[in-house]
Amino acid sequence: MNMTTKNIFAGVGVRTTFVNIFYDELMKREFVTLADIMCIKRRLPKGFYDNNPKATLSKEMYYGDLKKASSEVVKALEQVSPGCVEDNGKTGKGKAFKYSGKSDDPLAAERQAIEQKRIEDYVAFCKASAGILPYSWFSSYFENIIGVTHEKGAKVEEVVIRTKSEYQHGLLLTKPLHHSLEETIPFGEHDGQWYGEVKLAIEPNRELRGRILMYGENLKVMQPLRLREQIKEILTKQLENYNDIKE
Numbered sequence: 654m655n656m657t658t659k660n661i662f663a664g665v666g667v668r669t670t671f672v673n674i675f676y677d678e679l680m681k682r683e684f685v686t687l688a689d690i691m692c693i694k695r696r697l698p699k700g701f702y703d704n705n706p707k708a709t710l711s712k713e714m715y716y717g718d719l720k721k722a723s724s725e726v727v728k729a730l731e732q733v734s735p736g737c738v739e740d741n742g743k744t745g746k747g748k749a750f751k752y753s754g755k756s757d758d759p760l761a762a763e764r765q766a767i768e769q770k771r772i773e774d775y776v777a778f779c780k781a782s783a784g785i786l787p788y789s790w791f792s793s794y795f796e797n798i799i800g801v802t803h804e805k806g807a808k809v810e811e812v813v814i815r816t817k818s819e820y821q822h823g824l825l826l827t828k829p830l831h832h833s834l835e836e837t838i839p840f841g842e843h844d845g846q847w848y849g850e851v852k853l854a855i856e857p858n859r860e861l862r863g864r865i866l867m868y869g870e871n872l873k874v875m876q877p878l879r880l881r882e883q884i885k886e887i888l889t890k891q892l893e894n895y896n897d898i899k900e
Contacts, residue, residue, distance in 0.1 A: 661725045662760070662767045667715045667826050667836075670694060671722035679726065680758060684741055684749035687719055694719075695836065702746060710746045723750070733759045810877050812853040812861070817871040822849045825872075847873065862887065 661672050674693050678685040688702040688710050702710045710716060727738050730752065737754030741747075816822040826836060833854040855861060857880040865872055865884060874881045 660763050660767060661722075661729050662764050666718075668718040668722050670826075671715075671719045672726055675723050675726045676760065679730070679738070679750060679752040682752055684751045686746060686749045687723055688746045689749075690723070691716070691719060729760060729763070730754065809854055809856055810880075812855055812857060812877065812880060813875040814851050814853070814865070815847040815873045815875055816849050816851065817846075817873075818848050821868065821871040822851075825851060825868075850875070857883075 662669065671690060671694065675685070675690050678690065678693070689699060691697070691710060691713060692699055692701050694715075702708045713719075727750065730738050734754040734756070737752060737759075739751050739753060741749045741751075743749065814825075816825055822836075826834070835852050836849070857877065862880070862883060865874060866887065874884055
């Protein structure tokens with residue numbers, strides 16, 4: 654279908670994550686609040702902001718992205734089917750939205766278009782490389798990083814990574830290592846050395862190790878242990894290359 658606005662599923666990062674979560678929740682045809690969406694994003698129990706007086710939704714990191722994402726989803730749905738999104742008449746964090754349209758997935762074409770575009774862009778990139786990239790690298794990246802598929806028998810593990818600062822944490826969310834990346838609760842002032850954590854569900858392969866190393870000292874792998882050992886081994890060998898430098 655043709656839409657007069659930008660595809661709301663386009664892009665990567667926090668806003669796009671909120672768009673997908675909000676859309677999926679609306680498709681359940683039940684009332685959902687912005688607080689519910691934030692809880693899902695941060696893996697908090699439903700009702701967290703109602704049951705914790707000190708928790709303020711509007712002061713949360715990325716609250717602005719959440720508000721923008723929700724308005725974009727509602728606008729896109731209204732373009733497809735005017736009046737298909739209702740609210741409960743409340744204001745503030747108690748305001749809830751509900752989808753009541755006929756289609757169970759009215760924006761399916763838009764989502765599919767984004768996935769197709771990602772594949773086409775990547776294929777074009779590989780063709781432009783003029784064969785410089787080895788097939789093994791292409792296979793590893795395409796199947797395990799983009800997440801289109803996995804090799805048969807590939808072991809997917811939970812990878813936990815800590816971030817050094819708010820800037821690096823935001824950068825990692827804006828340009829995620831993998832489509833499965835999810836943010837956990839940022840440490841903030843609770844940890845003097847590390848700012849926050851992210852989790853991925855992925856096969857820890859060579860491409861992932863390379864991307865982690867690109868962040869230098871700003872990232873630290875917490876699990877799995879095997880990946881931690883591999884990163885340490887790589888850094889140790891790199892350090893050996895400079896043993897000839899005298900102090």
